[in-house]
Amino acid sequence: MTTTLTNPGAAVRGLGKSFGAVRALNGVTLEFPPGQVTALMGENGAGKSTLLKILTGDHQPTEGHVLLDGVEVALHSPAQARAAGIRIIPQEPEIIPHVSVAENVYAGALPRRSGRRLDRAELRRRIEADLERLGFARVLDPDLLGSELTPAQRQLVEILRALTGEAKVIAFDEPTSSLSEQEVDALFALIRRLRDQGVAVVYVSHRMKEIFQLADRIAVLRDGAVAGVLDAAQAGEADLVRLMVGRDLSTMFVRQMVATDRVVLDVQDISTDDVTGISLQVRAGEVVGLAGLIGAGRSELALALAGDRPIRSGKVLLEGQELRSGRPGEVIRAGLGLAPEERKAQALFLHRSIRDNTSLVVLERLRRWRFVRRSAERELAQEYSDRLRVRTPSIEHEVRKLSGGNQQKVVLARWLARKPKVLILDEPTRGIDVGAKAEIYQIIADLAKEGIALLVISSELPEVLGLADRVVVMQNGRITGELDREQATEERILSLAMADDLVSSDEGRTA
Amino acid sequence: MSTTTLSESTPEVKSRGKLSELLASVGGQNLSLIGGLVVVLALFGSLNDNYLSWNNIQVIAEAATISGLLAVVQTVVIICGGLDISVGSQAGLASVVSAMAFTSAGSNALVGMAAAIGVGVVIGLLNGVIIVYGRVNATIATLAGLAAYKGVAQLISNGAAQGYVLNNSIFIFLSRGKIAALPVMVWLLIVVALAVHVLLKYTDIGRNIYAIGGNDTAARLAGININKYLIAVYGLLGVVAAVAGILLTARTGSGQPTSGSEGLELQSITAAALGGCALKGGKGGIGGTLLAVALLGALENGLTVQGINSFWQNVAQGSLLVVAVVIQQRRSGERAVGLPG
Numbered sequence A: 001m002t003t004t005l006t007n008p009g010a011a012v013r014g015l016g017k018s019f020g021a022v023r024a025l026n027g028v029t030l031e032f033p034p035g036q037v038t039a040l041m042g043e044n045g046a047g048k049s050t051l052l053k054i055l056t057g058d059h060q061p062t063e064g065h066v067l068l069d070g071v072e073v074a075l076h077s078p079a080q081a082r083a084a085g086i087r088i089i090p091q092e093p094e095i096i097p098h099v100s101v102a103e104n105v106y107a108g109a110l111p112r113r114s115g116r117r118l119d120r121a122e123l124r125r126r127i128e129a130d131l132e133r134l135g136f137a138r139v140l141d142p143d144l145l146g147s148e149l150t151p152a153q154r155q156l157v158e159i160l161r162a163l164t165g166e167a168k169v170i171a172f173d174e175p176t177s178s179l180s181e182q183e184v185d186a187l188f189a190l191i192r193r194l195r196d197q198g199v200a201v202v203y204v205s206h207r208m209k210e211i212f213q214l215a216d217r218i219a220v221l222r223d224g225a226v227a228g229v230l231d232a233a234q235a236g237e238a239d240l241v242r243l244m245v246g247r248d249l250s251t252m253f254v255r256q257m258v259a260t261d262r263v264v265l266d267v268q269d270i271s272t273d274d275v276t277g278i279s280l281q282v283r284a285g286e287v288v289g290l291a292g293l294i295g296a297g298r299s300e301l302a303l304a305l306a307g308d309r310p311i312r313s314g315k316v317l318l319e320g321q322e323l324r325s326g327r328p329g330e331v332i333r334a335g336l337g338l339a340p341e342e343r344k345a346q347a348l349f350l351h352r353s354i355r356d357n358t359s360l361v362v363l364e365r366l367r368r369w370r371f372v373r374r375s376a377e378r379e380l381a382q383e384y385s386d387r388l389r390v391r392t393p394s395i396e397h398e399v400r401k402l403s404g405g406n407q408q409k410v411v412l413a414r415w416l417a418r419k420p421k422v423l424i425l426d427e428p429t430r431g432i433d434v435g436a437k438a439e440i441y442q443i444i445a446d447l448a449k450e451g452i453a454l455l456v457i458s459s460e461l462p463e464v465l466g467l468a469d470r471v472v473v474m475q476n477g478r479i480t481g482e483l484d485r486e487q488a489t490e491e492r493i494l495s496l497a498m499a500d501d502l503v504s505s506d507e508g509r510t511a
Numbered sequence B: 001m002s003t004t005t006l007s008e009s010t011p012e013v014k015s016r017g018k019l020s021e022l023l024a025s026v027g028g029q030n031l032s033l034i035g036g037l038v039v040v041l042a043l044f045g046s047l048n049d050n051y052l053s054w055n056n057i058q059v060i061a062e063a064a065t066i067s068g069l070l071a072v073v074q075t076v077v078i079i080c081g082g083l084d085i086s087v088g089s090q091a092g093l094a095s096v097v098s099a100m101a102f103t104s105a106g107s108n109a110l111v112g113m114a115a116a117i118g119v120g121v122v123i124g125l126l127n128g129v130i131i132v133y134g135r136v137n138a139t140i141a142t143l144a145g146l147a148a149y150k151g152v153a154q155l156i157s158n159g160a161a162q163g164y165v166l167n168n169s170i171f172i173f174l175s176r177g178k179i180a181a182l183p184v185m186v187w188l189l190i191v192v193a194l195a196v197h198v199l200l201k202y203t204d205i206g207r208n209i210y211a212i213g214g215n216d217t218a219a220r221l222a223g224i225n226i227n228k229y230l231i232a233v234y235g236l237l238g239v240v241a242a243v244a245g246i247l248l249t250a251r252t253g254s255g256q257p258t259s260g261s262e263g264l265e266l267q268s269i270t271a272a273a274l275g276g277c278a279l280k281g282g283k284g285g286i287g288g289t290l291l292a293v294a295l296l297g298a299l300e301n302g303l304t305v306q307g308i309n310s311f312w313q314n315v316a317q318g319s320l321l322v323v324a325v326v327i328q329q330r331r332s333g334e335r336a337v338g339l340p341g
């Protein structure tokens, strides 16, 4: 580790941060040199986001300093950090819902004509030029309202926002967790360009592949302290994992096939506003992977199956019994569960405890008369919180105080604990560290062994390939193909996911 | 486990932990309310010898009963993500109905009460249905109710107090009776508050109410029938508002279309907000609300005992509501940008 702190770029020295009794950072000294990508890795709750939030003035450190070009700077607010040239693309994008993408991007610095009137023509010119320059012209319509954006688009708006004005340090907190391959490519090209322009880039991710593609240096945090700083060219995956988790992880996950012939979920030619003519079956003990690009309609299909979006035609049978559309409660009682994609918007009760969040869909089993049996509830929440390695002082902790990945684990805990007959997991491992991922795969395998039918939506192809008995690929609201475990490869899945519209809709019928 | 570093604690820390654990279970918000209550009692107690007498305490408690009942159900509605500003009008209408039904049934108190509660149920469910199926914002729907239900009460009563009920033993019992040295009214508040507290805290129904107010999308995806809950919660409010109306009749001796019930919406919302309810929903509890009711009651009585103009009391109450909400927003780290969410 180098300790000369008079270098240009950003650095932190002896940084500590406590949230009440929780010690999030402890004596962290790190450098973020200009013209390099420094990857920041570590388990969920290791302190990565906290470090970035201190850099951007969102949190004040309990001890230590931030240095910019070798000089101590006091960052008391995001505005100060911004003025100093530090930008962050946060883990959870903050978008103003009722205004357009363009206004979101330049919020606070909108172009004006004489008086205070908004100069719409100038705004339009600027956003189009910026979209073109940054390579996002085709993926983001500047006229969409903030509330209409998909998670990926929201992420892009944050990125655009960070790039207006002059930046010396740009930090990305898990920017790719909701982006598709295409968008990731565009983003990486952009990051490399920024690096070559001499920007100090900080990059947080749990995806090894990305780290090795992008990073020049890798800093690993463990329990709020620096566990090591490695040269990316020399670091190996196993070393990294050991630094992060403090132990070796069992090698590649191998799943036994336990699928039976008994069809549990039978989707017959359903169409909704977003998907057309979807037919698929999931058997007891089977894990079906649902692959496709962002926007292929996978999450919309999941929501429709869960009863949250109206089904226009076709029907869904669960163990032969038809599910009524538009009634999530009935669907859940019939035995179908969905752990949705967006944890904060669709799943979590941020001001309630981990215990409360976990037990919500299991209350029927935990109650006597209508009273919740406290000890049984606590046991259940503790069990899943331990298994998924939720990093928290207690299960009575409010969920909003957890790190992003730990919040995701709570969402999973809720549905894993319920053990429905059919479980749909939408991007289950988004933002989750390597250690906990392995545990989640193990739980999925165990559930399959118990005869639960699983449908797993994932944009991470290795995950789909590792987990699924069968992979169904969607594009543009239609199924474009189906691959057995033996046939499935990344290339095949991708080609089905990106297949030309016309061809694919015919293939979908025959597949 | 990865959590070990978080829970390192030496023995001394543990014993100190017991006290802080107790304090934590009471909650910071409640502690400051208790502090506020002590200050108010000490202040007026030192200004006036009679203020802290058992007699005056009972007066405070009785006066606070009606607003306390409404504050308790207002708390449930707010936790569920709603708001009801027609509570006062509902109580007024129930008061008139109870007295008129009592009189026309030949001084039958049970008929009077049943009629009032029936009206309460109908109005409560109506509010719920308008909000849920009419897709009307809760504030607007109940603002309309505030005017409309008051109007109905004035129409059927011609704007005047109705009947005289204190010739009936049941109403006399309600207004002056005591059980174990405590006024019956106060017992009623205790029973309702306890029942609602148990409902919120210990049943799955309560969990679902918090969930709906905390994140309605997530609650829907967790299979909770939000419409059913909202309508039921407004129905519950209607029933309790009717009980408050009956108590109003008993206290004043006759059915009151407006006097005594006007302004109760402000009081109940202030109490809930002071007591720690997030007006966005999903947060709060009965304990805090009751403490806030006590604080407001003690303050109001103190000001009256000191002979301070009741106009000032309105100013004090309005300011308290704003201060309570400002404190809460600061605590939740709400950013000061644009209209609050």
Ligand SMILES: Nc1ncnc2c1ncn2[C@@H]1O[C@H](COP(=O)(O)OP(=O)(O)OP(=O)(O)O)[C@@H](O)[C@H]1O
Binding pocket: A019, A022, A023, A024, A042, A043, A044, A045, A046, A047, A048, A049, A050, A051, A091, A391, A392, A400, A401, A402, A403, A404, A405, A406, A431
């Ligand atoms: N506002 C807060 N209040 C209390 N504790 C907090 C708060 N924010 C973070 N923490 C705690 O600080 C620790 C570090 O959290 P942080 O968000 O920095 O983790 P992270 O490394 O970004 O994890 P992830 O990979 O899951 O995003 C966690 O234990 C978390 O519970």
Ligand SMILES: [Mg+2]
Binding pocket: A048, A049, A050, A091, A173, A403, A404, A405
């Ligand atoms: Mg994080």
